[in-house]
Amino acid sequence: MDTKAMAERINREREELLSTAPHMDTERVVFQLESYKETDGMPAELRRAKLIEKMCNEKTLFIDNNPIVGTVTKYKVGHYPFPEYSCRWMKKQTEFCGHLGSYGKTDEDAERIERAIEYWGERNTYYKTRKTVLDVLGEDINKISACGVWAEDSIQAPMIANPDYPNLLKAGLNGIIAEVEEERGKLNPGDYESFPKWQFYNAVLICLRAVITLAGRYARFARDMAENERDPERKEELERIAERCEWVPANRPRTFHEAVQFVWFLQMISWMETAVLTCIPARFTQYMYPFYKEDKEKGIITDEEVTQLLQLYFIKIQGLGEYVLPMRTFSGSSARLAMHLVLGGLTPDGKDATNELDFLVLEAHKRNMLPEPLTNLFYHNKLSEDFLLKCVDVIRTGIGQPAFYNTDVAIQQNLFHHGSEGITLEEARNLTIWGCVQNAVCGCSDTLWEGFFNMPKMLELALNNGKDPLNGRQIGPQNGSSFESYQELHEAVKKQFEHFFSLLRSVNRISWNVMRDIPVPWASSLNPECIRKGKDLHEGGAKYSAGSSTVAVGTVDLANSLAAMKKLVFEEKKITLEQLKEALAVDFKGFEEILQMCLDAPKYGNNDAYTDSITKEWYDIFWHKHREFPDDFLGRPIKPEALSVTTHAFLGSNTGALPNGRKARTAITDASVSAQPGTDTHGPTALINSAAQVLDCVRFGANHFNVKFHPSALEGLEGARKFLALVKTYMDLGGYHIQFNCVGADKLKEAQFHPEDYRDLVVRVAGFSAFFIHLDKPLQDEIIKRTELKLD
Amino acid sequence: MEQVSGQGGKSGWVFNIQRYSIQDGPGIRTTVFLKGCPLTCHWCSNPESQALHPELLYFDTQCTGCRKCLEVCLNGATLLGSDGEIVIDRKLCKACGVCVDACLSDARIISGELRAVDDVVSVVEKDSLFYRNSNGGVTFSGGEPTYQPAFLLELLKGCQGKGFHTCLDTCGYTQWSVLEEILEYVDLVLFDVKHMDPERHKKLTGVDNRLILDNVKQIVGMGKKIIIRVPLLPGVNDSEGNINALGNFTSNLSIKRLDLLPYHRLGVKKYERLGVDYKLEEVPSFKKEEVESVKKLLTGFGLEVDIV
Ligand code: SF4
């Protein structure tokens, strides 16, 4: 097909994706109930493998106009429910949520969900964790989640696939099967140690074979379609599809196109096994390069064709999804699949790893203008100028990507956290991003995460003697209700923090053990270390844990609140503690003067030691507390993290008004070193200086930094260079992650109505820049118009 | 010509320090805006910089009409207008800032603050790594920075002493002897030329342009790097005659670079905030083609022309 016709087809696929309402597909729930009946009494890993086998053998197939075939569910945009992790909430939901919006359920779906809940109601992992915690620790995690101390979904995250792509592509699944059979052959199932391994290998083999069978079903489906096809061009295309599916993923791909199909099969199956973040494309441009190069040398593919194929692959990824807890989609559009694709970085011997595919991925992304896959640049000083300028080119579109990560810091993190496990430098350089902004060693780590922890809630509880003022429940320890000095206040907050931090870590340890009931044989089969050890990911099969220990959210709100209290109550004595508490209790209604004082108090992000030092103090406290138990449930070192994903919206919705001037139940500050919205009034260099100081990105596993930018600051080559100097400086200062959200016209319009949230927004007017909210309306309108034109 | 030296140069009047300034010279810069100016350009985009003393700025778009300012002003400078709107009597206002603290809506700001040299230099120093990575530095602008010569000199010495690249953004209306001493600590001069005709210049800015043009020659003569900056105003200084005169003047001096700054409306609002009349009525904003044709004319003189 010529590239022009293909471009039109891509547009149609993209449009269809964006305009199709997602469906919930309850087919999986039915297979699961049948399969679990059939496998009653078998060990857990076999039951999981048999479920995958059943889905591969029986799931409804279709082939659409995307030449990369296969969909997770029977719909083009469909999501599976996963009742085994938690399900009671499904009953109450009248609407189903996915990252693409909400969608209705049919009566048949409702009835199937009902049956699933009947089965899983007391078998799901969340229920079991809750019950165990209640029995052992005497605390009800539901109650604590409902108060917004932590985000509930932290307590049910399955281990996800982080495939060793280079090896898988080289061997094909047939090669892996041979490897597993050989390992299994060495075992004597009569031996105590060997028996569980033997069982694990059996489960893995079932999965691997089932996936080859599924590819075969797609091949036959395509052949059948080809037979009935009149259009010779389409007929030919379907036959090619069939040939590809007959060959991959069983064997090493023969072309770049086959390699894409191979990788997509792995990803698709992973989203059938577990939900959430699984099977990221990771270092796609590295492991795909040999196939690209071969095809280019043979002259059978052009860069334009590669770009288009990438566009189609990315559309496939964007169509993934899961039927999830409503809180995950709490802040609507920011819900994401987190299918991270990594660019740049280093080769094992420390050279710039960038190749032609890095450029083509950016080009495809720029054309698609879809959020997924998330593109991440592993930045370092050896990157070429033209590649960096290509990145700026994509950032200018306003899509907020690629995000920049500091290669040197990430390598240091790996050496620091996995040094005791003997990590090699080559492994430490093999970086990928997973989850939100965390780094993992590619292809040999698992990725558990513990809880998202609400830092400013600790202050709210301290001010109310351990009682949640939003519902009157006494959930925390009592710390007294009057504070003579700032130090006393500080100690009270620390008391609440230590109590809940320790509690959450204990809860998570229990939860990880409960999760062992739901092993992941398919994801484990993609990990060479699991195969070598004969162990599932949930049993510690992976070589390293890229795990996040407890994750700090809203530290900036806590610091800004403490700074405001320090200044207003203890130093300047402008208001009393009682007055402040009164104002907070009624969300500042009738206390506008106090609100203004709180907003005017020093804020983090202005390169001012007053608040920056408090922010740093709390990150230090957090890190040292983690140090008391630096390990996960398997005794492997894991990292404390500071990031928010979208939990800042959920946690904020259960947090009252704060002394930093934030209103009750609104989102708390996003990321970990971003500024409270509208308070970083000294520009990006000041913000960057603050951000680089408050958190040691090597000791922490990650930090998370979103910066608002008007595209006018990136105009021309000059603008791009100055922007890149900004990025380089943040990296030189030891920052880890930075992401630029170009402020589009819609945001500027919002700023006209809510200037208070955009006090920090600087736009370039002509030969100079100015605060947007200080411009008069006609000029604001002019800039909005200009912005709209640029982004088109 | 009145020039002011505050406190032996140890401190002076500053109305803004802008970090991440990317249009005032090469690289990422910090621009220090000094208050006070001998000129009164009709179109000045920073009218709050013209007077040396602090002034009250009032943002009516942010004002909620709560009248708190009215209660606290002890000088009777904030009043109610005939329609109940807030009016400021500029003659009575002492810019004491009491109303700024009382205002809950950020509708009032005092422009102008007495700051010590060390204090300013310490702010400039905060972004030193950004300068290094972008070949940036510090720019002194205004107002007219040479209006506080002793203060400016100390600031320049302080910044050069730290190794920073220094830029002076000046209108050039300063005695050469004063300028010469200052220039010793300046790496690059951004020199504003508003009009080539002495009469027109006087009408528009309040002063003759002879001293200004002479100073350009002197600067070139001493071998300093210089960029001519021209605020381009439709119907005011964009005539072919003026542009040709400008082209001749600069190219005869072998000056290489000239920046055009097309007029923008931003200033209008600022005049209202200050309670000052805006004299340049209803000038339309430039069209892109018009600026491009001026640029073309000037490139004809062998100049490198940038539109900022
Ligand atoms: S600055 Fe002082 S004198 Fe001027 S209006 Fe405000 S309170 Fe009155």
Ligand code: SF4
């Ligand atoms: S105090 Fe502020 S908001 Fe209230 S009337 Fe005065 S200027 Fe307006």
